[in-house]
Amino acid sequence: MNDQGLGSYFKFSNVDWGNMMTSTWETIWLTVVSMVVVAILGIALGLLLFETTDSHNPLVKLLNWLVALFVNVFRSIPFIILIVLLLPITQKLVGTIIGPRAALPSLIISAAPFYARMVELAFHELDHGVIEAAESMGATRWQIVRKVLLPESLPALVSGITVTTISLIGYTAMAGAIGAGGLGNLAYQDGFQSNNNAITLVATVIIVIIVFIFQFIGDIAVKHIDKRA
Amino acid sequence: MIEFKDVTKTFNTKQGAVHAVQDVNLKIEDGHIYGIVGYSGAGKSTLIRMLNGLETPTTGTVTIDDVEISALGGAKLREQRHKIGMIFQHFNLLWSRTVLQNIMFPLEIAGQSKAEAKKQAEHLADLVGLAGREQAYPSELSGGQKQRVGIARALANDPQILLSDEATSALDPQTTDEVLDLLLDINKKLHLTIVLITHEMHVIRKIADHVAVMESGKIVEQGPVLEVFKRPKQAVTKRFVNEEVTPSLTDTTAVVDQLLAKYPKGTIVQLTFHGDQAKLPIVSEMLKQYGGLDLNIIEGTIHQTQEGSIGTLYIQLTGEQAEIDGALAYLQKMRVETEVLNRE
Numbered sequence: 001m002n003d004q005g006l007g008s009y010f011k012f013s014n015v016d017w018g019n020m021m022t023s024t025w026e027t028i029w030l031t032v033v034s035m036v037v038v039a040i041l042g043i044a045l046g047l048l049l050f051e052t053t054d055s056h057n058p059l060v061k062l063l064n065w066l067v068a069l070f071v072n073v074f075r076s077i078p079f080i081i082l083i084v085l086l087l088p089i090t091q092k093l094v095g096t097i098i099g100p101r102a103a104l105p106s107l108i109i110s111a112a113p114f115y116a117r118m119v120e121l122a123f124h125e126l127d128h129g130v131i132e133a134a135e136s137m138g139a140t141r142w143q144i145v146r147k148v149l150l151p152e153s154l155p156a157l158v159s160g161i162t163v164t165t166i167s168l169i170g171y172t173a174m175a176g177a178i179g180a181g182g183l184g185n186l187a188y189q190d191g192f193q194s195n196n197n198a199i200t201l202v203a204t205v206i207i208v209i210i211v212f213i214f215q216f217i218g219d220i221a222v223k224h225i226d227k228r229a
Numbered sequence: 230m231i232e233f234k235d236v237t238k239t240f241n242t243k244q245g246a247v248h249a250v251q252d253v254n255l256k257i258e259d260g261h262i263y264g265i266v267g268y269s270g271a272g273k274s275t276l277i278r279m280l281n282g283l284e285t286p287t288t289g290t291v292t293i294d295d296v297e298i299s300a301l302g303g304a305k306l307r308e309q310r311h312k313i314g315m316i317f318q319h320f321n322l323l324w325s326r327t328v329l330q331n332i333m334f335p336l337e338i339a340g341q342s343k344a345e346a347k348k349q350a351e352h353l354a355d356l357v358g359l360a361g362r363e364q365a366y367p368s369e370l371s372g373g374q375k376q377r378v379g380i381a382r383a384l385a386n387d388p389q390i391l392l393s394d395e396a397t398s399a400l401d402p403q404t405t406d407e408v409l410d411l412l413l414d415i416n417k418k419l420h421l422t423i424v425l426i427t428h429e430m431h432v433i434r435k436i437a438d439h440v441a442v443m444e445s446g447k448i449v450e451q452g453p454v455l456e457v458f459k460r461p462k463q464a465v466t467k468r469f470v471n472e473e474v475t476p477s478l479t480d481t482t483a484v485v486d487q488l489l490a491k492y493p494k495g496t497i498v499q500l501t502f503h504g505d506q507a508k509l510p511i512v513s514e515m516l517k518q519y520g521g522l523d524l525n526i527i528e529g530t531i532h533q534t535q536e537g538s539i540g541t542l543y544i545q546l547t548g549e550q551a552e553i554d555g556a557l558a559y560l561q562k563m564r565v566e567t568e569v570l571n572r573e
Contacts, residue, residue: 133321136281137335137386138310147337151325227366228324 008197015198019186024206026100027182030172031210034107035165041112042164043157045071046119047145053120071113079171082106083178103180107171115164122156123149155226162218166211173207183207231257231280231390231422236289236299238275238446249275250286251446257439259389262416262423262535264437264454266430266469272446273426277392280424281313282306293390311339314383318395320375322367328354328378329363335385346385353381357411373404380411384419391415393425397432409435430469434458434534442466458539459503489570495547497527498557501566504537511563512542519556522548543570 045067052064077085083106090105091097126149134148150157176184183203191200238250250272257263265273278284279291282298291299293309301309314335322331329350336346354363357377367375376396383391393412397405413436416423427433433440433454441451442465449463461467489497500512516524524544531540546553560567 127319127321129317129319129321130323132283133315133317134334134338136283136310136313136315136392137338138307139338140307143338147334148323152323154325225325228368 008195009201011196011198012202014196015202016190019190020199020202020206023181023183023186023203024210027169027172027176027184027207028210030100030103030107030175030180030182031165031169031214034104034111034168034172035161037104037108038111038115038164038168039161041108042115042161043119043150045112045116046123047149049116049120050123050149051141051145071116074109075113075117077110079106079110080174080178082110083175098179100181103172103175103182107168107175110171111164111168114167115160118160118164119153119157122153122160125156126152155222155228158218158225159222162215162222165214165218169207169211169214230259230294231255231424232290232292233276233279234290234292236276236279236286236291238272238279238284239287248446250279253289253446253448255441255448255451257422257424259422260416260420261439262413262425262437264433264440265424265426265443265448266428266433266440267426267443267465268428271443273443274394276443277394277424277426280390280392281310281315311335311386312388313390313392314386314388315392315394316376316379316383316396318398320367320372320379320399322375322378322382324367327364327366328359328370331367331378332381332385335382339386349385350381353384356384356415357381371404372400373407376400376404376408377411380408380415384415384421388421390422390424393423393427395427396425398427398429405429405432406435412436430472434532436535438535442469454534455504455537455539458534459501495525495545496553497543497545497570498560499568499570500542500544500560501568502531502538502540502542503566504539506563506565507531507538507540509563511560511565512544514563515556515559518559519548519552521552522546522556 048067049064049071052060052067055061055064074082083103086106086109087097090102093105094101096102130152131144131148134144139147172180172182173184173187176182176186177188179185183206187200187203190196191198191203233253233255236250236253237248240247240249253276265276267273275284279286279299280293282301286299289299290297293313296309298306298309323334326334329347332350332353333343333346336349337343341349351363354360357380359374359377359381362370362374367378370378379396380391391412396412397408400408409432412423412425415421416436423436425432425437437454439452440454440457441448442457442463443449444463444465450457450461450466457466458470461470489495502511512524516522524546527543527545529540529542531538546556557567557569
């Protein structure tokens with residue numbers, strides 16, 4: 001039995017640095033892959049929500065209602081429940097329910113609707129006059145999306161994906177606790193369950209550093225893109 | 230030529246039908262600068278948007294050079310829109326693009342090659358007086374410069390028509406005049422038809438040659454600017470004209486009241502001069518002929534419009550009643566409009 005005093009946090013001799021490294025990469029891999037998919041899916045869904053709002057066509061109205069329902073439902077389910085709920089689907093999709101790949105479907109399904117709402121909001125906050133100006137020049141709907149909506153709302157889209165990614169990092173740790181690998185897994189199994197507090201501490205510090213790095217990159221990117229000020 | 234024929238636009242809102250435009254008939258000749266003036270909610274914004282199909286009439290037709298804009302849709306309408314430039318009150322520039330890229334925007338939409346678009350945009354930036362600012366972002370520009378970008382952008386596809394939606398309403402008076410001068414210059418250089426809507430009579434006076442006055446969705450008065458200035462028939466037109474000709478009408482009324490009290494025997498007359506009369510020494514001639522009269526100028530203004538001058542003068546005449554009557558007759562003979570302000 002290990003000593004459980006405060007000193008136990010600093011018994012770094014117990015830390016398997018190779019394992020720590022592997023887990024760190026697993027977390028980063030999980031975060032980046034899900035971030036990319038969430039960004040694409042979120043923008044697509046957000047665009048769909050934006051373009052189908054205020055339509056008079058009953059079919060389009062129905063589509064808007066369905067997408068909004070999907071987004072609202074999956075945004076409301078607590079992540080830890082979503083993982084369990086999606087286990088059979090994950091099994092079918094990925095072929096396993098263990099390991100980083102198995103965490104992807106639930107990560108994406110929980111974060112994409114969240115981001116989609118932010119995307120929709122970002123589009124709604126654009127000055128409608130700019131869209132009207134593009135229309136007056138004879139732009140097609142697609143040209144407006146590509147040349148007006150996306151570039152003009154880019155700072156909001158980037159800061160939105162930064163916030164989403166940071167909550168994704170939190171989710172990866174939760175997913176790790178039920179066997180998805182990564183730093184969460186390490187902190188829970190090798191740290192908590194093996195009474196090795198030094199591992200938990202190191203894993204925590206690394207996660208904090210990862211969060212800071214993503215936040216930093218996001219802030220720099222927004223500052224660079226935003227020409228409004 | 231632009232023609233509105235029996236155009237009506239009704240919006241169905243939850244509060245019931247709103248008649249934004251009613252029975253509008255209007256013809257605008259090529260190369261003219263046509264001003265549509267009205268207070269907010271008069272329907273002028275809806276009307277101008279029918280010219281590029283941003284709004285469609287509920288009934289009636291809108292045609293430009295025999296093409297019925299109001300019947301077009303899809304690709305055909307978009308193609309027409311390439312030939313119609315539009316500028317806006319709030320400029321509506323893309324803040325993520327530089328000046329040059331903003332001017333290139335409509336060219337990209339029309340499918341021009343990047344190199345061609347760039348060349349054209351550089352030329353236009355030069356034309357509107359933005360040479361040297363091509364790489365600036367809109368946020369780095371003043372309001373007047375932003376509108377210059379808007380104008381250059383509107384001209385990018387060599388349009389035949391330029392629509393101006395309150396283009397100077399967000400600008401200070403001096404910048405307004407600069408932008409209006411630019412529009413006038415472009416109208417002459419490119420022989421472009423300009424249709425502008427505004428709530429400022431000043432804009433009409435400065436650049437328009439024809440004007441239509443709108444109220445509650447209807448055009449209540451239309452014609453050459455000077456005609457409408459000279460003899461406003463409708464109450465709303467008079468309000469606009471007065472706002473412009475006597476900017477401080479209430480002040481003048483107060484002064485008149487004071488003078489009426491101070492000189493109970495005097496006669497106070499409002500004189501209105503049109504065109505060439507404003508250049509003649511009519512008043513001085515009148516004093517020579519009726520030497521017994523004393524003249525006191527209360528207030529006067531003279532405005533230059535595209536078609537001539539228009540002026541208003543308030544004077545007080547004191548002296549023999551016969552001489553005053555003679556002087557008034559003389560003014561009438563010289564075709565100066567006179568109005569004696571009576572005591573209540």
